[in-house]
Amino acid sequence: MRYGTKDVLDGVSFTARHGEVLALLGPNGAGKSTTIEILEGFRMRSAGEVRVLGVDPGRGDEHWRARLGVVLQSWRDHGKWRVRELLAHLGSFYSAYSTDRIRRPWDVDDLLATVGLTEQARQRVSRLSGGQRRRLDVAVGIVGRPELLFLDEPTVGFDPAARREFHDLMHRLADLDDTTILLTTHDLDEAEKLADRILILSGGRIIADGSADELSRRVAGEAEVRWTQGGGRFVHATADATRFVHDLFKQYGDGIGELEVRRASLEDTYMTLVYEQESGGRGDAAAHALEGKNG
Numbered sequence: 699m700r701y702g703t704k705d706v707l708d709g710v711s712f713t714a715r716h717g718e719v720l721a722l723l724g725p726n727g728a729g730k731s732t733t734i735e736i737l738e739g740f741r742m743r744s745a746g747e748v749r750v751l752g753v754d755p756g757r758g759d760e761h762w763r764a765r766l767g768v769v770l771q772s773w774r775d776h777g778k779w780r781v782r783e784l785l786a787h788l789g790s791f792y793s794a795y796s797t798d799r800i801r802r803p804w805d806v807d808d809l810l811a812t813v814g815l816t817e818q819a820r821q822r823v824s825r826l827s828g829g830q831r832r833r834l835d836v837a838v839g840i841v842g843r844p845e846l847l848f849l850d851e852p853t854v855g856f857d858p859a860a861r862r863e864f865h866d867l868m869h870r871l872a873d874l875d876d877t878t879i880l881l882t883t884h885d886l887d888e889a890e891k892l893a894d895r896i897l898i899l900s901g902g903r904i905i906a907d908g909s910a911d912e913l914s915r916r917v918a919g920e921a922e923v924r925w926t927q928g929g930g931r932f933v934h935a936t937a938d939a940t941r942f943v944h945d946l947f948k949q950y951g952d953g954i955g956e957l958e959v960r961r962a963s964l965e966d967t968y969m970t971l972v973y974e975q976e977s978g979g980r981g982d983a984a985a986h987a988l989e990g991k992n993g
């Protein structure tokens with residue numbers, strides 16, 4: 699993707715498998731929204747090849763669009779509508795695209811309960827709180843029972859309970875309905891909890907692609923083992939924590955207390971990779987190492 703003379707995406711290449719949850723991470727301005735907008739068919743790429751549900755998004759028709767769900771970063775229309783009316787209205791668009799396998803749209807009362815807006819059903823959209831508004835955005839995105847769902851920073855403004863409910867909903871969509879989900883987030887904890895696979899975009903390129911575990915193991919390498927023994931506290935860094943703990947118990951048995959194994963968090967991994975890329979250092983090398991291991 700090129701804006702004017704500036705390349706903002708370069709060589710971005712990935713495949714999402716059916717029913718997979720993918721999180722797109724990266725610093726501000728990395729190109730996450732641009733990537734998602736190209737896949738949604740909202741923005742025409744300058745070059746390259748894209749297929750979404752088998753179709754080039756630049757040429758997607760209404761039938762194709764009805765199979766997608768989109769939750770945008772900020773969506774501030776329809777303030778005068780009441781919540782239930784708005785969902786019923788938007789849902790009615792999808793009934794023509796109902797199939798034997800996927801009944802469209804989602805029953806409105808079921809959907810309201812699912813996103814936790816039953817009590818607000820008769821309220822005007824303009825009177826909702828920020829978090830309730832975001833729940834409505836999610837409801838709008840899934841009312842057509844999409845096969846593929848795009849979410850751009852879905853949980854900004856959610857309280858911890860709403861965040862957890864949202865994570866449960868995403869798991870349900872992916873596990874029960876086989877929905878493929880692509881989301882962007884700046885919340886690394888969220889990415890770790892939700893995503894089967896994480897893509898890190900930095901400077902318009904994908905610098906890492908793998909599960910949270912794979913990324914932390916391959917990049918940071920070492921885990922930290924802590925324990926107490928004979929009144930002392932110990933810390934040891936090792937690439938093979940399982941074997942180390944096994945040997946530790948073999949040697950000291952019941953003498954070991956307060957055992958703790960800490961892998962590098964996704965945040966550690968993310969910071970390392972992005973720093974390497976931004977400093978023009980080993981980012982590419984790390985990405986290639988990952989690609990090689992992903993095989």
Ligand SMILES: Nc1ncnc2c1ncn2[C@@H]1O[C@H](COP(=O)(O)OP(=O)(O)OP(=O)(O)O)[C@@H](O)[C@H]1O
Pocket residue numbers: 701706724725726727728729730731732733
């Ligand atoms: N319409 C546009 N015209 C010119 N440049 C643009 C346009 N839209 C985005 N850009 C530039 O493209 C780059 C990628 O922007 P994008 O919004 O995709 O990043 P992002 O990763 O989603 O960032 P954020 O985390 O801040 O939402 C940025 O440098 C931005 O300034």
